[in-house]
Amino acid sequence: MDVLPPNVTRLINEFAKLPTIGPKTAERLSYYLLKSDLHTGLGEALLQLKDGLRRCEQCLTYTDSPLCKICASPTRDKSQIAVVSQSLDIVAIEKTGQYQGTYHVLGGLISPVDGLGPAELSIEPLFERVQRDMPTEIILALNPTVEGETTALYLVKKLSDLPVKVTRLAHGLPIGGDLEYADQMTLGRALSNRQVFS
Numbered sequence: 001m002d003v004l005p006p007n008v009t010r011l012i013n014e015f016a017k018l019p020t021i022g023p024k025t026a027e028r029l030s031y032y033l034l035k036s037d038l039h040t041g042l043g044e045a046l047l048q049l050k051d052g053l054r055r056c057e058q059c060l061t062y063t064d065s066p067l068c069k070i071c072a073s074p075t076r077d078k079s080q081i082a083v084v085s086q087s088l089d090i091v092a093i094e095k096t097g098q099y100q101g102t103y104h105v106l107g108g109l110i111s112p113v114d115g116l117g118p119a120e121l122s123i124e125p126l127f128e129r130v131q132r133d134m135p136t137e138i139i140l141a142l143n144p145t146v147e148g149e150t151t152a153l154y155l156v157k158k159l160s161d162l163p164v165k166v167t168r169l170a171h172g173l174p175i176g177g178d179l180e181y182a183d184q185m186t187l188g189r190a191l192s193n194r195q196v197f198s
Helices: 004-015 022-037 038-050 087-096 121-132 146-159 184-192
Strands: 077-084 101-105 137-140 164-167
Touching: 004 022, 077 087, 077 121, 087 101, 101 121, 121 146, 137 146, 146 164
Parallel strands: 077 101, 077 137, 137 164
Antiparallel strands: none
């Protein structure tokens, strides 16, 4: 017997569809919204989320103008393009303050299991951009997963005929990590990519 009103059950079910939200968290969020005044602002924000949003004409991230702030900036290094899987990856890289180039959002990674091949991703616009703008470096900033590696290998092969240097993010041990807790692949990459101590 369902003891909850249908509106509450529907909200719980919708929250539970979100990544990293399980049934218990969905229930807690729903009841929190029932008790607070936050629901009005949250509801309006959700309803207006996609109003005026579009894809940047150059890098394909979300923006509210033809070019995103990064692509439109005269201070960004246009000779570097970091290729990322999704727009959220740009946010992570920008938080480091270490990168001043531009980006290209693929919209996912090659994953035959999920029905995602090269044709479903924004790979062709990347090649067109490289041929048109002639950057000096393409940085593959993709997740170190099977799908990320597959996508990286595909891009390296496709870019091999173009006069551009292709690099990737370094892989290895995190600062503050213990060797005994590192998985074999991470530890192996850390050994392979070791650097001169300076």
